[in-house]
Amino acid sequence: MGDDPLADLAQLASDLGPVLRPRGDEEFLQAIVETARLVFDAAACSIALLDDFEEVLEFRVAAGTGAEATVGLKIPADRGIAGWAVVAGQPIAIDDVRQDPRFASDVAESTGYVPRSIMAMPLESERRTFGVIEVLDRRQSGGHGADDMELLGLFARQATLAVETSRIFSNLGQALFEAAALAAPGLDVRAALAKRAATAPKAQTELAELALLFHDLGRLGADERLVAVRIVDDFLTYARKHQR
């Protein structure tokens, strides 16, 4: 530990989030797709998660044929059978997907495997939609499509809980840091924020710098703060309007 306990605490809290995080994100999801693939005796099973803008689905884990090529693939969230399941919030099974000209066949072809059947179920909690789980060319169905969906629904529920829990832990570091900063008004918060901005991972640097700016703004007069709030508010309105 250094001379600045708050900065150390901030660093520790930030590091602890990912470390304490359950091994849900990748390993647990991988276990789910492997189990599902075995249960359905399917050619492949995969899970794709939405990005923060809810515009892109990225395949995070996969098992079976074409698994290596599938992981990391990104497709627009409004495309194909998986896209429909995500936007409609409804599971769907289609048994001759090549008949569907809008099926993302280029995606299937780039993985080296073009399926005949696909079953897709959204990963949804009561707070948000996380993505979709897909099963390609299942052989253990025996025509009981509804039972398959019920079963896939259970896998989807597990995956949803895993992703949700994992995200909560990932954000824990930041939450602890913010709480620590708020709870210690007597310490030199500015120094902690500056250090945080200098050492934060790239994605968090801007937010840490923004926090620093807010800290400095807090020391200005009421009028200056009011103008600053208006400028930020106007910028947000503008940015939202022109977002993508």
Added chain:
Amino acid sequence: MKPAWAWQFDPGTLRHVEAALPTAITREWAWEGSTGAGVKVAVIDSGIDATNPAVGSVAGGAVVVADPDALRGARVIEGPHEDLFGHGTACAAIIHAVAPDAELYSVRVLGEKLTGRGTVFAEGMRWALAHGMQVLNMSLSTSRVDYYGMFHEITDAAYFKQAMVVCAVNNVRAPSYPSQYASVFSVAAHSGRDPFRLEYNPSPPVEFGAPGIDLEVAWLGGKTIRATGNSFAAPHISGLIARILGKHPTLTPFQMKTVLMAVADNTA
């Protein structure tokens, strides 16, 4: 002194209402001779491909898009549009297979950005209600609890306008909206293929069963595909309701549920 609303039941005010229900409700009474003509059905989905021969015709429609500047976060653009996925076309063809002369309106709410899709669904429902739709087919849902109140308000408004809201239930055993509400016709798939086979579940929230497993359904490009989902069961019920309304246009949602229950295969 009278409590509020009591005036509605004053002898001079209360209208005589023709209770369209006979003592024995049969399928013959319910829909024989009807084609669904004159009944407006909104397919709130991904659009409808009107050129698909199984669809027949589309009377009109609108596209709803998310718009943060709009009053309720979504904007409606009326006019013809394509089906972005194929699913709306499948629903339209199923409704016309059961009620061939029902007036279909495509309300496209799927295919735009995901963010704000609950408000887009809701605006699609509002458009349908404002344009006199008698049946709203919704083969879609959201589990997000933030939308609970908004969808409840709209389904109540639909009920008071005597519009029938038909919803596919989600497959996950958790509440999804708007299929969760008591006034809604909540539908899941049974294993039959006969479009007129209808089942009633006395243990709601899922109240009605219709075909939705391994069905040959219309899709994009004039093609058909074999598909499974509660989303294909809902339009069967919408079609039946349109057919019944074609013959008995004054039925209310609660009467319609009684009729469907009476003619169901497991109760008739």
